[in-house]
Amino acid sequence: MFKKSFKYYKSRKPPPNLTQVLDFLKSEDLLCDNKIKKVPLRMTNLDPFFGLKPLDTWEVYEIVAMPGLLFVKNPFTNLGQRYWTVRCLRDYTKRPNKSNLDPFNKPEDTKNWWDICQNGNKLLLDKMRWVTLGYHHNWDTKVYTENNRGQFPTDLKHMTEFLAKVLGFEQFSAQAAIVNFYHLNSTLSGHTDHSERNLNAPLFSLSFGQKAIFLIGGQQLEDQAIPLFLHSGDILVMSKDSRLNYHGVPKILQGDVSEWSSPESESVPNEYDDVVKVCKDNSAWKPFGDYLKHSRINVNVRQVLFDGEIQLSEEINVF
Numbered sequence: 200m201f202k203k204s205f206k207y208y209k210s211r212k213p214p215p216n217l218t219q220v221l222d223f224l225k226s227e228d229l230l231c232d233n234k235i236k237k238v239p240l241r242m243t244n245l246d247p248f249f250g251l252k253p254l255d256t257w258e259v260y261e262i263v264a265m266p267g268l269l270f271v272k273n274p275f276t277n278l279g280q281r282y283w284t285v286r287c288l289r290d291y292t293k294r295p296n297k298s299n300l301d302p303f304n305k306p307e308d309t310k311n312w313w314d315i316c317q318n319g320n321k322l323l324l325d326k327m328r329w330v331t332l333g334y335h336h337n338w339d340t341k342v343y344t345e346n347n348r349g350q351f352p353t354d355l356k357h358m359t360e361f362l363a364k365v366l367g368f369e370q371f372s373a374q375a376a377i378v379n380f381y382h383l384n385s386t387l388s389g390h391t392d393h394s395e396r397n398l399n400a401p402l403f404s405l406s407f408g409q410k411a412i413f414l415i416g417g418q419q420l421e422d423q424a425i426p427l428f429l430h431s432g433d434i435l436v437m438s439k440d441s442r443l444n445y446h447g448v449p450k451i452l453q454g455d456v457s458e459w460s461s462p463e464s465e466s467v468p469n470e471y472d473d474v475v476k477v478c479k480d481n482s483a484w485k486p487f488g489d490y491l492k493h494s495r496i497n498v499n500v501r502q503v504l505f506d507g508e509i510q511l512s513e514e515i516n517v518f
């Protein structure tokens with residue numbers, strides 16, 4: 200069922216009928232049809248986090264047919280969306296983080312991929328497809344190892360751990376992330392994310408830029424799959440029974456521009472100042488906004504270790 204649905208939504212000729220794709224912009228209809236239910240926040244008394252809207256405005260839903268699959272309707276401020284876009288494109292793409300471009304370039308070539316692109320090499324812009332942070336995902340072996348581990352960005356760690364707390368996953372520790380860059384013809388085929396040692400911890404998936412059709416099935420390929428739209432700013436949480444479900448992205452659709460349009464004034468803690476300057480300066484922001492007009496950025500953040508563990512391998516003490 201998953202493969203058949205994936206092929207259906209991926210098709211260009213003929214294009215798919217999108218009426219069955221869950222659209223949380225019409226959440227009232229989905230609630231009426233019993234497709235989704237509202238989930239109350241587990242903590243509401245936390246100080247607001249930079250780049251996120253006040254907690255009393257958040258809308259969180261669970262998909263009724265997929266227990267454990269939570270959807271947070273864009274909780275980011277426009278400034279927040281701009282902030283994470285700049286971080287993903289300009290900063291997280293730098294070494295020593297790993298990217299798909301590493302094997303093809305000398306270290307100095309990919310070091311400032313974003314700057315090289317801005318200084319004329321526009322062809323390189325669409326070649327960046329993924330970056331890994333923290334424990335690097337090994338695409339061949341699918342195994343995380345201690346000697347293939349980098350620094351996890353502090354801002355992304357704090358933001359996802361804040362999100363986790365609000366949703367009731369107090370113990371969540373952000374230790375690995377994949378940043379995916381999609382263009383209008385990109386797809387991500389069906390897979391399960393099962394490399395993490397701790398498969399009970401939830402996985403947080405953030406989307407910025409053009410909207411995607413996200414397809415999620417069950418733990419078996421034969422299980423029924425559900426398509427849903429992910430708009431800019433939306434967050435999906437795969438937890439509990441849905442953590443190991445097949446999922447993929449059969450299509451990116453162009454059309455969304457407004458979500459990151461004009462940054463509002465919000466108080467900014469010192470450590471975010473430098474990036475916020477870029478977000479608020481329209482000419483500095485322009486290349487990032489232009490990128491988002493034809494691309495989608497997805498950041499998915501995982502916990503690898505069991506709660507309280509600090510590394511994968513045990514130290515061996517030799518006396």
Ligand SMILES: O=C(O)CCC(=O)C(=O)O
Nearest residue numbers: 377379392404448497499
């Ligand atoms: O782009 C997405 O929404 C999903 C990405 C994903 O599933 C992954 O990187 O494992």
Ligand SMILES: [Fe+2]
Nearest residue numbers: 390391392446
């Ligand atoms: Fe995935």
